[in-house]
Amino acid sequence: xxxxxxxxxGYIAAIRAAQLxxxxxxxxxxxxxxxxxxxxxxxLNVGCIPSKALLASSEHFEQAKHGLAEHGVQVKGVTLDxxxxxxxxxxxxxxxxxxxxxxxRKNKVTWIKGHGKLKGRRADGVIxxxxxxxxxxxxxxxxxxxVATGSKARHLPNVPVDNRIVADNEGAxxxxxxxxxxxxxxxxxxxxxxxxxxxxxxxxxxxxxxxPTFLGAVDESIAREAAKQFAKxxxxxxxxxxxxxxxxxxxxxxxxxxxxxxxxxxxDADRLIVSIxxxxxxxxxxxxxxxxxxxxxxxxPVDDQCxxxxxxxxxxxxxxxxxxxAHKAEDEGVMVAEVIDGQKPHIxxxxxxxxxxTEPEIAWVGKTEAQLKAEGRAYRTGQFPxxxxxxxxxxxxxxxxxxxxxxxxxxxxxxxHIISANASDLIAEGVAALEFKAASEDIGxxxxxxxxxxxxxxxxxxxxxxxxxxx
Ligand code: FAD
Ligand code: NAI
Numbered sequence: 016x017x018x019x020x021x022x023x024x025g026y027i028a029a030i031r032a033a034q035l036x037x038x039x040x041x042x043x044x045x046x047x048x049x050x051x052x053x054x055x056x057x058x059l060n061v062g063c064i065p066s067k068a069l070l071a072s073s074e075h076f077e078q079a080k081h082g083l084a085e086h087g088v089q090v091k092g093v094t095l096d097x098x099x100x101x102x103x104x105x106x107x108x109x110x111x112x113x114x115x116x117x118x119x120r121k122n123k124v125t126w127i128k129g130h131g132k133l134k135g136r137r138a139d140g141v142i143x144x145x146x147x148x149x150x151x152x153x154x155x156x157x158x159x160x161x162v163a164t165g166s167k168a169r170h171l172p173n174v175p176v177d178n179r180i181v182a183d184n185e186g187a188x189x190x191x192x193x194x195x196x197x198x199x200x201x202x203x204x205x206x207x208x209x210x211x212x213x214x215x216x217x218x219x220x221x222x223x224x225x226x227p228t229f230l231g232a233v234d235e236s237i238a239r240e241a242a243k244q245f246a247k248x249x250x251x252x253x254x255x256x257x258x259x260x261x262x263x264x265x266x267x268x269x270x271x272x273x274x275x276x277x278x279x280x281x282x283d284a285d286r287l288i289v290s291i292x293x294x295x296x297x298x299x300x301x302x303x304x305x306x307x308x309x310x311x312x313x314x315x316p317v318d319d320q321c322x323x324x325x326x327x328x329x330x331x332x333x334x335x336x337x338x339x340x341a342h343k344a345e346d347e348g349v350m351v352a353e354v355i356d357g358q359k360p361h362i363x364x365x366x367x368x369x370x371x372x373t374e375p376e377i378a379w380v381g382k383t384e385a386q387l388k389a390e391g392r393a394y395r396t397g398q399f400p401x402x403x404x405x406x407x408x409x410x411x412x413x414x415x416x417x418x419x420x421x422x423x424x425x426x427x428x429x430x431x432h433i434i435s436a437n438a439s440d441l442i443a444e445g446v447a448a449l450e451f452k453a454a455s456e457d458i459g460x461x462x463x464x465x466x467x468x469x470x471x472x473x474x475x476x477x478x479x480x481x482x483x484x485x486x
Pocket of ligand 1: 021042054055056057061064066184296300331332333344372
């Protein structure tokens with residue numbers, strides 16, 4: 016089996032297939048800025064892992080400056096060592112990408128360093144692949160190929176990204192100084208996470224968003240609370256804008272835009288992050304050589320089990336439909352390895368959680384109220400605030416709430432929505448509940464440790480039946 020791409024989709028597929036006894040090679044072309052070949056894809060190199068490292072470091076900085084006095088801890092003369100912060104992030108990336116190398120060795124997965132390209136499918140079903148390892152391209156063959164080539168940042172037309180003045184996720188994770196004024200285009204996940212990092216480190220951050228609603232995919236009450244919290248923190252977000260000309264100099268950037276009333280505005284900043292979504296990566300992949308083509312949005316069409324229309328070729332992760340999330344890519348990697356092994360795995364895409372790692376964090380699984388209304392489904396909701404939870408108060412994190420949505424008749428849990436500290440960990444209980452088709456009552460009657468943030472999950476579930484205990 017050959018896997019093209021070693022992001023969370025590809026490397027997990029390779030390991031699972033190796034566990035199942037397949038002979039596996041993974042073609043990966045990624046090189047770090049020093050030219051060293053790397054495994055791990057976007058997630059490990061310039062995505063999930065480095066962004067969460069910087070989110071944690073920047074939060075420590077902000078806490079040390081503004082959050083500790085309340086606890087009776089007096090800290091004076093807090094200063095930022097950005098170079099050390101970036102070095103720590105790089106060390107975590109090193110450890111993790113090295114960890115994938117170790118896992119490949121352990122599972123006897125061969126790493127072919129270079130660019131992979133599909134070359135054809137023989138009459139006997141064998142698939143021909145070529146890997147360009149710098150110089151002459153080498154031919155390989157496999158019974159099955161998994162395309163896991165991921166995605167790349169979408170850029171604005173006519174606005175070149177130099178990752179210094181105008182950055183996408185790669186540059187925004189490695190600025191060498193804190194911009195005094197930072198502009199961000201796109202108030203999605205990256206805009207909010209990386210906007211938060213640089214705001215905490217001292218930037219004056221302004222986010223320009225084309226859509227008139229904030230976090231449109233998030234349950235409305237959570238999005239409202241998030242907007243309130245972010246405004247309080249000092250993130251300026253302008254919705255409903257129309258970006259015009261973006262001009263850059265060696266020192267900064269100027270963004271002309273129309274605001275929501277249609278009036279002309281200009282935003283000058285030292286640096287700009289463009290975070291307007293990502294596009295599937297099928298560059299020079301040779302899809303046509305095996306009878307495949309991308310859809311209108313650039314994705315490789317696949318069925319529910321990630322089969323393409325060419326037998327023996329599968330595609331997973333960001334390069335196919337569905338949310339662009341690392342755990343979704345991983346789940347598809349495992350599923351495809353098991354399908355190739357003749358098993359019958361299945362993914363319920365409704366049970367894939369989302370997390371936005373701002374502070375407070377936002378996490379959800381299942382349906383929002385708006386989606387259920389559109390489906391005409393009768394439901395009940397229960398909500399419980401973190402401010403009534405002893406552990407949250409002890410931690411100094413009383414912001415936010417948990418909201419549960421359950422079917423009005425059967426009480427089946429349909430959605431769990433959280434805005435709070437550690438929402439990324441709390442949501443796992445919601446995922447388990449939805450996967451097991453639990454009722455809100457099930458969460459309400461099971462024991463939760465005291466004192467813990469998880470008690471808010473229980474109270475929100477009880478609130479669906481109007482029987483919360485501590486409110
Ligand atoms: P990728 O991780 O993009 O990996 C694809 C790999 O294929 C790359 O290494 C690439 O070099 C290689 N490749 C491509 N074409 C070829 C070829 N022809 N030959 C050889 N190799 C090739 N998701 C989360 O779930 N949680 C998060 O907290 C999170 N944070 C993120 C933060 C940022 C800043 C960004 C940008 C993304 C984040 N994501 C997060 C999204 C997550 O990174 C992606 O969903 C995930 O990496 C997709 O995995 P993948 O395996 O499909 O592709
Ligand atoms: P996004 O899709 O989350 O947000 C992009 C935003 O830009 C949207 O709100 C969109 O309306 C806006 N936009 C698009 N074009 C615009 C324009 N011309 N002018 C102004 N605004 C415009 O994409 P983002 O933030 O780039 O992240 C890409 C993907 O990476 C995410 O969708 C997510 O799948 C993944 N990711 C996941 C994370 C997580 O799980 N915590 C963290 C970071 C990224």
